[in-house]
Amino acid sequence: MKKNIKIPVIFLLILTFASFLIFLGSRNDAVTVAKSIKSGVLTADEINIAFQNVGGKLIKRYVQESQIVKKGDLLMQLEDVDTKLAINRLQAQVDSQKAMVAQEQAAIEITENETNLNELSTWRKIEEVKANLEAAKSTENLNRIEYNRYMQMRKGGNTSQSQLDNVSNAYTASKMQVLQIKSQLSTLMIGATPEQVSQFEQTQDATGMTLQSITIARQKLQNRQNQLAQLKAQLAQAETELEQLQINYKRLTLTAPEDGKVLKLMFEDGEMVPNGAPAVLLETDRKYIDIYVNEKMVNDYQPGTMVKANVIALDKEVKGKVRFATTAPSFADLRMTRERGQADLTSYQVRIYMESIPHLLTGMTLEVDQ
Numbered sequence: 001m002k003k004n005i006k007i008p009v010i011f012l013l014i015l016t017f018a019s020f021l022i023f024l025g026s027r028n029d030a031v032t033v034a035k036s037i038k039s040g041v042l043t044a045d046e047i048n049i050a051f052q053n054v055g056g057k058l059i060k061r062y063v064q065e066s067q068i069v070k071k072g073d074l075l076m077q078l079e080d081v082d083t084k085l086a087i088n089r090l091q092a093q094v095d096s097q098k099a100m101v102a103q104e105q106a107a108i109e110i111t112e113n114e115t116n117l118n119e120l121s122t123w124r125k126i127e128e129v130k131a132n133l134e135a136a137k138s139t140e141n142l143n144r145i146e147y148n149r150y151m152q153m154r155k156g157g158n159t160s161q162s163q164l165d166n167v168s169n170a171y172t173a174s175k176m177q178v179l180q181i182k183s184q185l186s187t188l189m190i191g192a193t194p195e196q197v198s199q200f201e202q203t204q205d206a207t208g209m210t211l212q213s214i215t216i217a218r219q220k221l222q223n224r225q226n227q228l229a230q231l232k233a234q235l236a237q238a239e240t241e242l243e244q245l246q247i248n249y250k251r252l253t254l255t256a257p258e259d260g261k262v263l264k265l266m267f268e269d270g271e272m273v274p275n276g277a278p279a280v281l282l283e284t285d286r287k288y289i290d291i292y293v294n295e296k297m298v299n300d301y302q303p304g305t306m307v308k309a310n311v312i313a314l315d316k317e318v319k320g321k322v323r324f325a326t327t328a329p330s331f332a333d334l335r336m337t338r339e340r341g342q343a344d345l346t347s348y349q350v351r352i353y354m355e356s357i358p359h360l361l362t363g364m365t366l367e368v369d370q
Contacts, residue, residue: 038368040289042354042361046263048278051078054251055275058267063280065265069256075280076254076265078273083249090242097235104228108221115217122214123206126188130204133181140178143171191215260284288353289320289366292328298348301325307352309366314359318366320352 055078062074069075150167153159189197191212200206264281267273289309293301301307305322328347354366 038291038293039365040291040352040368042287042289042364042366044260044362045284045286045288047257047260047282047284049075049254049257049280049282050276050278051076051254051273052251053275054078054248055273055277056082056252058269058271058273061265061267061269063262063265065262067262069260069262069282071256071258073256074253075256075262076267076273078252078254080249080252083245083252087242087245087249090238090245094235094238094242097231097238101228101231101235104224104231108224108228111217111224112221115214115221118217119211119214122188122211123209126185126200126206126209127204129181129185129188130200130206133178133185136174136178136181140171140174143167143174147171254279256282258282258284283362285356286353287356287360287362288323288351289368291350291352291368292347293325293350295346295348298325298350301348301350301352308369309352309354310369311357311360311364311366313364314357316357317369318354318357318360320354320368323351323353325350 057079058076059079060077062076063069147167147170150159150164154161154164189200189206189209189211191214192200192209196209200209260282262280263283266277266279266281273279301322303322303324307320307322309318309320310316311318325348328349352368354360
């Protein structure tokens, strides 16, 4: 009986001692460890680099996997033959459009100068014709007087019929001359307002008179201005297309957007790269760790807070800056357990971006001191 009692008692003592040690010891799960010592694994931001809005045959890779690159370093090069031909063709079109615009501008300027000159010439011509009209009226009046005198002389038998006929012809010719000059003057003054005509009769100065021929010429000039605007719009469109092609030509060369390490190259030389497809996976120098804290500690890790962390592998201290603190996924929450007897606590994920120091590599463990 003593032996039968002794063995269970020994096992009970061992079990009790082991439970006590477990209670005092660390649970060693990731969340609990992170909460107790606030440590995290260093991780780097990764970016996919792609040829922007272009694709084609890959002719050269300038880097290899695991190679360290600086911002602006060449990564890949696509074939540029087709783009060069398109640029040359469009450049010729742009040059042609520029020549057409220059030609139309010169033609409009010449026509405008000619129209202004014609307007001045027409005003002076109107004044000249008006003077000719006055002279013709004077001649007509003189011939009428001469004709009436010869008519009286003919009735008295003091002149011959032939002389009277000559005077009559001269009188008729002078009247026709007046009518012809009046018609010419009316034609030249088409478009003038009654006020302008009246002023011209008083001053004998045609300057400023509205002329229909000049108005029509200026309307044609305005229409040519519209055509010039259309040519300029076509030129602007061609220049925009040329600029886009030149930008696309630059995009055929893929460069590193920032410092980092090449993790993966998606294409080999000679392969066709689709438009917009990721071509290079780059690990940037932006490195961070994630730690988990409970709601009582989260106020100590507000965005912008500077913290210090210990790099275990290097036994060095590194500075960091809190980027954000947000509610962690539900699996990281601390739920009430019988052996702990604690109430539920919400965990918060805190992301800290670390400064770069020599030999600091992704995957290393960092312990936050704060």
